[in-house]
Amino acid sequence: MTAGILLLVGGLVFLSGSALAAFCWAARDGQLLKLREAPLTIFDDDEPVGVPTDRFPSRK
Amino acid sequence: MKPHSLLTSLDPATVPDALASHERAEIDASTRGPVLLFFGSAVFWLLVGSVLGLLSAWKMTHPGLLDSAAFLTFGRIRPAHLNAVIYGWASSAGIGTGLWLMARLCRVPLMHSKLLVGAAIFWNLGILVGVLGILAGDSRSVEWLEFPGYATPILFVAYACIGVWGVIMFRFRRPGHIYVSQWYLLAAFLWFPWMYATANILLVWQPVQGSAQGAVNWWFAHNVLGLWFVPIGLASAYYMIPKVIGRPIHSYYLGILGFWSLALFYGWNGMHHLIGGPFPAWMISASVVASVMMFIPVVTVAINHHMTVRGNFDALKWSPTLRFTVFGAMAYTVVSLQGISMAIPSLNALTHFTDYTVGHAHLGLYGFFSMMMFGAMYYIVPRLVGWEWPSATMIRWHFWLVATGILLMVGSLTLGGILQGLALYDPIVAFQSSLDYATPFRWLRGISGFLLLSGHVVFAALFVLMLLKIGRRREGPALFAPSDGNKPEAATA
Numbered sequence: 403m404t405a406g407i408l409l410l411v412g413g414l415v416f417l418s419g420s421a422l423a424a425f426c427w428a429a430r431d432g433q434l435l436k437l438r439e440a441p442l443t444i445f446d447d448d449e450p451v452g453v454p455t456d457r458f459p460s461r462k
Numbered sequence: 463m464k465p466h467s468l469l470t471s472l473d474p475a476t477v478p479d480a481l482a483s484h485e486r487a488e489i490d491a492s493t494r495g496p497v498l499l500f501f502g503s504a505v506f507w508l509l510v511g512s513v514l515g516l517l518s519a520w521k522m523t524h525p526g527l528l529d530s531a532a533f534l535t536f537g538r539i540r541p542a543h544l545n546a547v548i549y550g551w552a553s554s555a556g557i558g559t560g561l562w563l564m565a566r567l568c569r570v571p572l573m574h575s576k577l578l579v580g581a582a583i584f585w586n587l588g589i590l591v592g593v594l595g596i597l598a599g600d601s602r603s604v605e606w607l608e609f610p611g612y613a614t615p616i617l618f619v620a621y622a623c624i625g626v627w628g629v630i631m632f633r634f635r636r637p638g639h640i641y642v643s644q645w646y647l648l649a650a651f652l653w654f655p656w657m658y659a660t661a662n663i664l665l666v667w668q669p670v671q672g673s674a675q676g677a678v679n680w681w682f683a684h685n686v687l688g689l690w691f692v693p694i695g696l697a698s699a700y701y702m703i704p705k706v707i708g709r710p711i712h713s714y715y716l717g718i719l720g721f722w723s724l725a726l727f728y729g730w731n732g733m734h735h736l737i738g739g740p741f742p743a744w745m746i747s748a749s750v751v752a753s754v755m756m757f758i759p760v761v762t763v764a765i766n767h768h769m770t771v772r773g774n775f776d777a778l779k780w781s782p783t784l785r786f787t788v789f790g791a792m793a794y795t796v797v798s799l800q801g802i803s804m805a806i807p808s809l810n811a812l813t814h815f816t817d818y819t820v821g822h823a824h825l826g827l828y829g830f831f832s833m834m835m836f837g838a839m840y841y842i843v844p845r846l847v848g849w850e851w852p853s854a855t856m857i858r859w860h861f862w863l864v865a866t867g868i869l870l871m872v873g874s875l876t877l878g879g880i881l882q883g884l885a886l887y888d889p890i891v892a893f894q895s896s897l898d899y900a901t902p903f904r905w906l907r908g909i910s911g912f913l914l915l916s917g918h919v920v921f922a923a924l925f926v927l928m929l930l931k932i933g934r935r936r937e938g939p940a941l942f943a944p945s946d947g948n949k950p951e952a953a954t955a
Contacts, residue, residue: 409664409670410664410677410678410681413660413681414681414729414730417653417685417689417729418725418726418729418730420652420653421649421725421726421729422726424649424725425725428640428645433639433640434718436639437714437715437718438714439639440639440641440642440714441641441704441711441714441717442710443638443639443641444567444641444701444704444705444710445705445708445710446486448486449486449705449708451708451709451710452708452709453708454707454708454777454780454781455705455706455841456705456706456781456782456783456784456840457780457781457782458780458782458851458854458857458858459852459853459854459857460854
């Protein structure tokens with residue numbers, strides 16, 4: 403029981419720990435900067451902001 | 463681009479920057495095989511899972527229904543339903559969506575498609591063996607991990623391939639910003655194989671003893687939701703909502719905050735399923751606190767999605783993707799806040815062991831996740847097969863059947879669960895009578911199952927018509943959206 407719980411708590415710490423490590427990397431890499439431009443990365447020249455890209459098929 | 467062998471991709475000496483840029487359509491085309499394979503199997507398991515679910519629902523009101531053969535009894539049909547829908551339908555749809563999104567967001571064509579095709583084959587084989595194993599009586603009686611021990615290694619191989627692929631794609635992404643959906647996907651692809659292996663080691667190969675099994679069970683089962691389905695669903699929403707409307711996410715800062723707070727808190731949530739159980743009090747308390755902390759990621763996502771769609775709600779009329787996705791996003795907010803409240807011990811005492819919990823689970827996995835996946839598939843499939851959905855009417859039927867179905871199911875189970883809980887709490891009411899309170903609502907749930915199954919049949923028919931490219935070729939479909947900034951209805955001349 404004790405060994406199992408220790409392993410489980412170790413697992414929990416590892417889960418959060420991996421998130422923390424990734425977070426530190428993201429900060430160092432500059433991923434947390436330029437938050438104004440970041441959401442624009444999914445748009446490009448032929449699908450720019452302001453153009454809807456989905457709709458029901460037309461009847462024609 | 464020079465094709466890589468798997469070994470080259472894993473070699474730290476290979477330089478990611480060598481890859482050339484590629485157009486979006488080319489990237490979409492590169493994902494066709496593996497993504498359609500996962501989507502196709504998802505639709506198949508959706509139908510299987512729905513039939514099994516409907517049968518289990520009706521057995522709650524008609525205990526003698528189809529009980530002549532052992533494999534048709536409730537104790538086998540119900541876990542077969544659960545595993546068929548979570549691994550067969552939801553995970554396959556999630557993997558397909560994740561592969562497509564990952565390739566698009568990394569802005570490189572999909573690499574190592576053979577690895578993924580192999581994963582898809584192992585994946586379906588594992589589920590088939592698992593579901594048949596459960597029906598044959600080999601269920602492990604551990605909720606969410608009922609698949610017998612001989613099925614899990616097959617599934618693990620598939621998971622591991624997908625995880626490795628996710629890391630490779632991330633590594634060879636085009637330089638630049640990592641969009642919030644990519645973080646969610648990377649987290650899901652990395653954590654899930656690891657969680658699955660841990661749970662299987664601690665419960666099957668070297669089983670822990672006594673009540674620690676319960677702790678491992680719920681640590682895993684809750685993390686499947688929070689660290690597998692939730693990240694994939696949100697990754698899809700964070701891409702589909704802005705992309706369909708053509709408007710960037712309201713606050714990217716909130717998006718980032720939401721992801722990192724989810725990553726830090728969610729892993730600790732599972733133990734709230736065991737409130738009142740034989741565990742050290744600090745374990746339960748830590749889990750209750752972490753569950754309440756989930757308020758931060760949930761509210762940030764809710765604000766972000768609402769503010770992005772605000773002013774564009776008419777888009778729900780013309781975009782099937784957005785209609786399903788926004789339904790899913792709303793359900794996410796409701797189900798998460800409901801889940802937080804259910805982790806508070808005083809309220810948990812009322813809802814535990816009642817149909818309320820069953821309603822909550824369906825609102826999460828269906829209202830939120832499955833609706834997100836339908837939305838994503840409506841967007842992705844036309845871009846893969848180069849054909850428009852054959853019938854707008856059928857899409858509308860699909861939406862209204864499943865939307866009414868899930869609302870009826872969750873509504874009836876929630877109300878029935880509260881009455882059942884109050885009756886269980888009342889020392890004067892006999893246990894048998896507490897079930898009588900739930901029965902009329904279980905009838906309604908059985909009816910809702912018919913609505914859902916009908917919706918799924920319509921969707922499966924649409925999907926097959928798409929794959930076979932049956933129907934007249936239609937003008938001005940979603941995949942050739944006008945680029946002059948007109949609203950789509952204006953362009954349907």
